[in-house]
Amino acid sequence: MEIELRSIDREALAKLFAHWRDEGRRIVAPKQLGEKIDFAPVTGLDQVSLDQVQTVQSPKTAVFPRVEELFSYKSRDGQVEIRERDGTGVPRTVIFGLRPCDAAAFASLAAIFNWDSPDSLFSSRLANTVVVGLSCPRADEYCFCTSVGGGPGATAGSDILLTGTGNGTYLAEIVSEKGRQLVEGAGDLFGPALSKEKETFLARVDKAFDRDRIGPALAALFENTAFWAEQSLRCLGCGACAYVCPACACFDIQDEGDVSGKRLRCWDSCGFGLFTLHTSGHNPRPLQSQRWRQRLMHKFAYMPERQQVLGCVGCGRCSRACPVDMNILEHLRGVVEAKP
Amino acid sequence: MSAMDVFKPMLLKIDQVTDEAPDVKTLRLVFVDEQQGREFAFRTGQFGEYSVFGEGECTFCIASPPTRPGYIECTFRKAGRVTSALAGLEPGETIGFRGPYGNVFPIGDWEGKNLLFIAGGIALPPMRSVIWNVLDLRDRYREITIVYGARTVADLVYKRELAEWAGRPDVTLITTVDPGGETPDWKGEVGFVPAVLDKAAPASRDTIAVVCGPPVMIKFTFPVLARLGFAPENIFTTLENRMKCGVGKCGRCNVGKHFVCKDGPVFTFAQLREMPQEY
Numbered sequence: 173m174e175i176e177l178r179s180i181d182r183e184a185l186a187k188l189f190a191h192w193r194d195e196g197r198r199i200v201a202p203k204q205l206g207e208k209i210d211f212a213p214v215t216g217l218d219q220v221s222l223d224q225v226q227t228v229q230s231p232k233t234a235v236f237p238r239v240e241e242l243f244s245y246k247s248r249d250g251q252v253e254i255r256e257r258d259g260t261g262v263p264r265t266v267i268f269g270l271r272p273c274d275a276a277a278f279a280s281l282a283a284i285f286n287w288d289s290p291d292s293l294f295s296s297r298l299a300n301t302v303v304v305g306l307s308c309p310r311a312d313e314y315c316f317c318t319s320v321g322g323g324p325g326a327t328a329g330s331d332i333l334l335t336g337t338g339n340g341t342y343l344a345e346i347v348s349e350k351g352r353q354l355v356e357g358a359g360d361l362f363g364p365a366l367s368k369e370k371e372t373f374l375a376r377v378d379k380a381f382d383r384d385r386i387g388p389a390l391a392a393l394f395e396n397t398a399f400w401a402e403q404s405l406r407c408l409g410c411g412a413c414a415y416v417c418p419a420c421a422c423f424d425i426q427d428e429g430d431v432s433g434k435r436l437r438c439w440d441s442c443g444f445g446l447f448t449l450h451t452s453g454h455n456p457r458p459l460q461s462q463r464w465r466q467r468l469m470h471k472f473a474y475m476p477e478r479q480q481v482l483g484c485v486g487c488g489r490c491s492r493a494c495p496v497d498m499n500i501l502e503h504l505r506g507v508v509e510a511k512p
Numbered sequence: 513m514s515a516m517d518v519f520k521p522m523l524l525k526i527d528q529v530t531d532e533a534p535d536v537k538t539l540r541l542v543f544v545d546e547q548q549g550r551e552f553a554f555r556t557g558q559f560g561e562y563s564v565f566g567e568g569e570c571t572f573c574i575a576s577p578p579t580r581p582g583y584i585e586c587t588f589r590k591a592g593r594v595t596s597a598l599a600g601l602e603p604g605e606t607i608g609f610r611g612p613y614g615n616v617f618p619i620g621d622w623e624g625k626n627l628l629f630i631a632g633g634i635a636l637p638p639m640r641s642v643i644w645n646v647l648d649l650r651d652r653y654r655e656i657t658i659v660y661g662a663r664t665v666a667d668l669v670y671k672r673e674l675a676e677w678a679g680r681p682d683v684t685l686i687t688t689v690d691p692g693g694e695t696p697d698w699k700g701e702v703g704f705v706p707a708v709l710d711k712a713a714p715a716s717r718d719t720i721a722v723v724c725g726p727p728v729m730i731k732f733t734f735p736v737l738a739r740l741g742f743a744p745e746n747i748f749t750t751l752e753n754r755m756k757c758g759v760g761k762c763g764r765c766n767v768g769k770h771f772v773c774k775d776g777p778v779f780t781f782a783q784l785r786e787m788p789q790e791y
Contacts, residue, residue, distance in 0.1 A: 242519040245565045252523055252565055252606040288760045288774060292517055394768075394788060422763030425519070425756045427568045435519070435563075440763070448754050448764050451591040454727065456753060456767070456790045466766075474769040 175327065176346040177365035180334070184361040185342065186217040191358045192266050197302075200234055201268040202227045211267070220269055222336075225312045226487060230418030231270045235297040236281060236439075242293070242425070244434040262296045266354065268304045273317045273487040275305040275329030277418035283479035284421040293437075302354045305330030309338075311375035314488030316501050319381050322485055324374040335370050343370055380501055381508045383482065386472045392512035394469070397461065399510055403503055404464035406496040407443070413490035413500075414441035419471070419483050422447070442466045468507065518759055521563055521608025522548055526601055527583060532669040533662075535590040536634060537599055538575065542583050544606060553612075554578055556619060556645045557638070557750065557778045560611025561758045562586060564597040571755045573777070574612060575637035579648035584609075587637035587669060613758040614777050617642050617748060619649075622720045626655040630733055632705050632725030633662050636669050638750050638777075639724045643677075650682060657684040657714050661705040661729075664693035686712055706732040716741035723749045727791070734781055744782035751776050751791045767791050 180188070192199055193215060201220040203212040209221045211231045244255045282298060285291035308315075308324035317323055327333045331351030334342040343366055346352050355362060393399050414420040424440040427433060440447060443463050449455045457463050471483030484500075491499040528540035543549030555578055563569040570592070576585035590599040601607065619642065627646060631639045646653050658677060662668045668687065677685045688701035688708040701708045705725065721742050723733050730749060737747055753765040753772045765772040767790040770779075779787075 247565050247606070250525075250605045252608070254520060254523070254608075256520060284763075285761055289518055291761060293519075421761070423756070424762070425569060427563075427566050430566050433566050435565075435568075437519070442763060450752070450754055451595070452726075462790075469768075470763070470766070474766065477769055 173349055173352070176352070178344040178346060178362040179364065179366045180342050180344045180362050182217070182340040182342075184363075185334075188355075188358055188361050189215075189217050189268075191361070192354075196264060198263045198265045199268055200231065200265055202270075211270070214268075222269060222306065225308070225310055225315070226271060226489060226492070228489070228493070229416055230277065230487070230489060231267050231274050232277065232281060232418050232421075234265055234267055234301055235278065235294060236285075236421060239436050239438045240293065242435045242437055244432070245429075246432040248431065257293060262300045265297075265301045266304060267301060269306045270303065271308055271487065272305050272324060272326040272328070272330065272333065273315075273322050273485040274418045275303050275333075276317075276322050276326065276485045277487070278303065278329050280419035280475070280481050280483050280485065281421050283475065283481045284483075287479045302350050303329060303331045304351075304354070305333040307333060307335035307370070307373065308375045308377075309336060309373060311377045312488070314491045314499065314501065315375075315377050315486065316380050316488065316504075317486035318377045318379045319501075319504075320383050320482050320484050320486040324377055325370055335373050337366070337368055337373055341366070343368065343373075377486075381505055383472075385508050386504060387476055389507050389510065389512075390469055390473045393507060393510055394465070396510075396512060400461040400465045401459075403506065404461040406498055407460050407464050408496060409443045409445060409460050409463065410495060411441035411443045412493045412495065413467070413498075414443060415439060416489040416493045418487055418489070419485055442470065468503070472504070472507075519610070519757075521561070521569075521610050522552075523606050524584075524609045526603050526605050526607065529601070529603055532587060532671070533667050535599070536587065536667075536669055537590070538585055538587040538637075538670075539598070539601075539607075540576075540583050540585050541607070541609070549582065552584075554584075555612070555616040556641045557617040558612035558614050559638075559758070559773075559777060560584075560586075560609050560613060561755070562594075562598065563608035563610075564594055564601070565608060567594045567597040569608070569610075569756070570594040570598070571758065573638035573641065573750070575640050577641050577644035577648060579645050587634075587640075589634050610758060614773055615775065617722065617778050619646060622646075623652045624718075625653065626715070626717075626719040627653055627657070628714050628719055628721045629656075629658045629660075630705060630709060630721065630723045630725070631658075631660045632729040633667060634669065635724035635726065635729075635750075635752075636660055639722060640670060640673070642722060647680075647683070654718070655684070656682065657686070657712075659686045659688070659705060659709050659712065661688040661690070661701075661703075661708060662693070663690045665689050665695045665698055667693070704732070705729050706736045709733060710736045710739075713740060716743075716746075719746070721747045723747060737781075744785060745780050747781035748778060749781065749784070750778055753791055 523544040524541040756762040
């Protein structure tokens with residue numbers, strides 16, 4: 173659908189929260205939690221933290237929980253009974269106040285989960301989630317959305333995108349049918365479109381590299397072991413980058429229980445040595461440098477080729493979270509500038 | 513549509529347990545739901561995720577041929593948590609199965625050709641499915657040669673079937689064990705598979721080679737086959753990377769941009785030459 177331009181002020185936005193709550197929706201938004209700001213359930217706009225550049229964790233938990241039950245089972249006398257997850261139990265959720273980079277990451281996740289066969293648990297969560305993005309008035313040195321096809325006011329992935337104008341009023345772009353349905357019955361809370369230039373309220377994020385050059389540059393560097401050894405010299409293999417990434421979706425499957433229990437899907441990371449370890453002891457990616465190469469190749473070479481989408485949205489979380497200050501932006505610049 | 517269809521296993525009942533070698537067993541499995549069993553179809557080369565509830569899942573090929581419907585078999589070595597649990601199960605007990613997954617050996621394209629099977633150790637099971645499949649359609653293929661080696665005589669799997677193949681006039685079977693692995697009454701070859709293959713020197717003309725074995729065996733077998741004149745596109749193998757989901761999502765079995773679970777497990781040597789060494 174064509175984007176519908178409206179406006180909304182803070183007071184009306186607070187009422188919109190009440191309206192969503194009355195509709196039985198769960199609202200997840202950035203919230204101050206001790207020393208950090210992270211996505212958490214909120215009941216009112218006053219609980220939402222709006223001024224941070226970025227949260228520590230991404231909002232992907234709403235569609236891809238850290239640990240989720242695939243099914244439960246009961247076994248007795250050699251018989252097994254499987255109880256499926258009830259898909260209707262997936263809560264209707266509004267994710268509010270996420271940045272355009274995070275909104276764009278849902279397309280990367282959907283590509284991974286659904287590219288070949290549908291992952292219905294993920295899909296039912298995504299279908300029950302409405303995304304209300306908030307444009308970025310500020311960026312920091314870790315942000316690089318514009319280098320990977322996004323932008324501080326990009327609408328991709330948002331059902332509604334709000335852009336603050338600095339005086340308690342927001343430009344509201346109703347981007348999708350889902351967004352239109354979300355404001356249905358609350359249309360009087362929205363004002364008319366404003367004659368204000370959205371761009372004037374957006375952070376400036378300079379393009380650091382040409383994304384079309386990354387894939388071919390990576391392919392040319394694949395066998396350059398010295399390059400990858402240097403790139404990953406500091407990497408501890410802790411997996412923090414994957415856990416905070418809004419587009420990382422690698423997972424493990426584990427059972428919990430005995431004669432009765434459940435099968436769980438849990439987050440995993442290609443940075444871990446155990447990730448690819450065979451039972452025999454053989455490991456196709458035994459070195460941290462190979463695992464770091466896999467991380468970049470997967471996001472910037474394999475996914476664009478196999479799923480026609482990048483596995484990175486430039487949110488910069490991995491660089492902020494890295495305990496040894498690896499900055500993915502510097503590493504990607506290094507890839508583009510390297511001689512194979 | 514249910515909420516978790518791709519990860520929900522079908523239930524299989526253990527019909528028969530066969531001890532093949534130390535710590536190696538074959539399970540014959542039948543579908544608990546008879547209609548599910550009738551509708552189940554697979555092709556040779558495909559694999560599945562077998563589960564012991566409470567322990568988890570593990571990945572093996574289907575070791576029986578699709579020409580023998582009504583059951584599937586898997587052969588595995590007791591090595592980790594799930595295979596140890598599987599090895600402890602008795603006939604009548606229930607396990608989970610997801611599949612069939614992955615691509616297939618293109619045996620239709622091989623009709624009218626000679627077939628050379630080369631296997632090492634516990635890698636005979638994926639090949640056993642193909643061997644029985646083509647033996648069950650014997651008139652469609654010309655000469656069938658099997659070269660199989662293991663560390664010791666005890667480690668050879670499918671001993672009764674090896675005896676059966678050895679006794680068939682329409683199969684040439686060469687078995688070998690690693691030096692030191694022979695017993696006093698061992699009648700087969702002594703030596704590593706690539707060397708035994710080199711000595712046997714089967715003709716490459718109109719011949720498809722299928723190679724399954726540990727990475728080191730594969731590594732030294734390819735050059736021998738090349739010397740014998742096999743074109744890379746006529747050499748097939750299966751890759752065995754670690755998997756969890758089996759359906760291209762969990763992120764660990766890839767070799768470069770290829771998912772072993774979706775694009776494989778069957779690859780030709782021509783394909784492998786273009787792929788990075790991540791297996």
